[in-house]
Amino acid sequence: MDGSTTDEDVAATTGNRVVLRHRISTRVWHWVNAIAVIVLLMSGLMISNAHPRLYWGQYGANFDHAWLELPRFPGWATIPSSYSLSGARRWHLAFAWIFAVGLLLYIATSLLNRHAQRDLAPTKRELAPRAIWRDIVSHARLQFPTGEDALHYNVLQKLSYFGVLFVILPLLVLTGLTMSPAMGAAWPWLLEIFGGRPSARSIHFICATAMALFIAVHLLMVLLAGPVEHIRSMITGRHRVHTPETEE
Amino acid sequence: MIGRRHFVLGGSGLLLAGCDRLDRSESFRGVLRSAEGLTMRAQRLVSSRNALAPEYREADMSPIFRSNGTRRPGTPEYAAHLSERFANWRLIIDGLVARPLSIPMDAVRRLPLQTQITRHDCVEGWSAIGMWHGVRLSLLLQAAGLSTRAKYLVFHCADRFGARPFYESIDLVDAFHPQTILAWGMNKGLLPIAHGAPLRLRVERQLGYKHAKYVQRIEAVESLAGIHGGKGGYWEDVADYEWYAGI
Numbered sequence: 001m002d003g004s005t006t007d008e009d010v011a012a013t014t015g016n017r018v019v020l021r022h023r024i025s026t027r028v029w030h031w032v033n034a035i036a037v038i039v040l041l042m043s044g045l046m047i048s049n050a051h052p053r054l055y056w057g058q059y060g061a062n063f064d065h066a067w068l069e070l071p072r073f074p075g076w077a078t079i080p081s082s083y084s085l086s087g088a089r090r091w092h093l094a095f096a097w098i099f100a101v102g103l104l105l106y107i108a109t110s111l112l113n114r115h116a117q118r119d120l121a122p123t124k125r126e127l128a129p130r131a132i133w134r135d136i137v138s139h140a141r142l143q144f145p146t147g148e149d150a151l152h153y154n155v156l157q158k159l160s161y162f163g164v165l166f167v168i169l170p171l172l173v174l175t176g177l178t179m180s181p182a183m184g185a186a187w188p189w190l191l192e193i194f195g196g197r198p199s200a201r202s203i204h205f206i207c208a209t210a211m212a213l214f215i216a217v218h219l220l221m222v223l224l225a226g227p228v229e230h231i232r233s234m235i236t237g238r239h240r241v242h243t244p245e246t247e248e
Numbered sequence: 249m250i251g252r253r254h255f256v257l258g259g260s261g262l263l264l265a266g267c268d269r270l271d272r273s274e275s276f277r278g279v280l281r282s283a284e285g286l287t288m289r290a291q292r293l294v295s296s297r298n299a300l301a302p303e304y305r306e307a308d309m310s311p312i313f314r315s316n317g318t319r320r321p322g323t324p325e326y327a328a329h330l331s332e333r334f335a336n337w338r339l340i341i342d343g344l345v346a347r348p349l350s351i352p353m354d355a356v357r358r359l360p361l362q363t364q365i366t367r368h369d370c371v372e373g374w375s376a377i378g379m380w381h382g383v384r385l386s387l388l389l390q391a392a393g394l395s396t397r398a399k400y401l402v403f404h405c406a407d408r409f410g411a412r413p414f415y416e417s418i419d420l421v422d423a424f425h426p427q428t429i430l431a432w433g434m435n436k437g438l439l440p441i442a443h444g445a446p447l448r449l450r451v452e453r454q455l456g457y458k459h460a461k462y463v464q465r466i467e468a469v470e471s472l473a474g475i476h477g478g479k480g481g482y483w484e485d486v487a488d489y490e491w492y493a494g495i
Binding site for chain 1: 263264267268271277279280281282283284286287291294295299300301302304308309310311312313314367369370371372373374375376377452453454455483487488489490493494495
């Protein structure tokens with residue numbers, strides 16, 4: 001969008017209203033986190049290749065029972081693309097800093113500016129089973145909200161964004177730390193929460209899988225709901241609302 | 249649809265090619281590597297110097313404690329020591345010390361005993377819990393009179409990878425940690441060959457590859473630069489693993 005054009009000009013010429021949809025904190029974190037998460041997922045798959053077995057409990061190695069044996073992930077899905085545990089760890093542990101610090105700052109900002117409470121936390125009315133069902137049905141029919149309804153998140157969006165921001169991502173950081181022998185000494189409560197290093201590693205993998213699924217559904221929804229408009233609004237923050245007749 | 253799939257695969261290919269290229273760039277690796285120092289400083293900031301690694305009950309021990317790395321050193325010297333039941337194996341402590349020591353194995357086993365049940369965390373991701381019997385490293389360092397110039401301890405080992413001797417190193421924070429021991433026993437017996445007989449390091453707040461096995465000599469040094477590949481350990485030199493393995 002040209003810098004000299006004001007939102008009012010746009011609204012006047014197109015008959016649409018332009019609103020500020022995403023704050024700068026949301027936009028910066030979204031893209032920084034997107035890069036970090038993709039690097040973490042892909043380097044994580046390489047780390048998994050070094051010992052693709054998952055256990056529950058305080059110990060777990062080759063002679064112990066694994067609850068899940070993972071396939072060897074192919075080179076196109078891993079960082080680096082050919083086997084290197086040390087290389088994957090270097091990527092993973094460097095981007096883990098960006099990921100964890102970014103997450104901490106974004107959670108703090110979102111609580112302070114009340115983005116979390118206002119936009120992400122579902123209301124009691126939205127959480128009614130009938131309301132959730134209605135939202136599931138409209139998603140299944142690929143009916144996406146338009147006009148003013150598109151200005152706030154629907155309940156499935158709220159639940160998934162809230163769940164990712166406050167459950168999945170923090171769990172990834174905490175279970176990651178639990179796997180560190182130095183952190184086991186520094187913060188032994190981590191091992192107590194997760195029930196041991198092998199358990200923390202299993203939860204880490206489950207949360208990473210949930211995150212990968214979230215990304216897949218998220219990208220699909222953006223594609224279906226209008227990729228150009230949505231990607232632009234996550235970059236510029238401005239979102240065009242199609243309200244043909246009524247101007248404010 | 250095919251177009252989109254090609255787009256996604258193409259994007260993934262570009263991303264990977266980019267990452268692999270970055271991975272080959274020494275300066276980018278330097279940027280990533282700076283996380284190692286950051287992690288070490290942060291971990292030491294949030295933990296007290298003597299914060300203990302968790303210790304476990306006998307009931308928590310791994311039924312089978314797998315070994316890793318060298319399972320049996322292949323040199324004739326080691327075979328000879330083995331046939332003598334390590335009667336002539338000596339632990340040498342030298343370098344920047346006031347009183348270099350050379351202690352026969354049976355004397356090492358008579359030193360004050362410390363037993364701990366701890367978790368061994370491999371860099372690959374598996375964990376095993378075992379019981380270790382040995383002597384606190386700090387006792388030996390006090391006996392040898394560590395110089396104030398010393399910053400690192402280098403553990404020279406009897407196992408070889410091809411022609412390269414295995415070695416590892418730790419700094420003084422870990423050297424004087426109350427759980428850092430030279431273990432000569434495991435699970436109420438003598439240390440098995442696969443686990444580093446007759447003597448190995450236990451440095452409980454770091455990953456398994458730091459726990460040098462078959463230890464023959466501990467050298468106190470000011471810098472790691474002149475030793476073998478200069479990165480402070482065999483795996484650090486040949487496979488680019490981090491020297492600080494607290495995570």
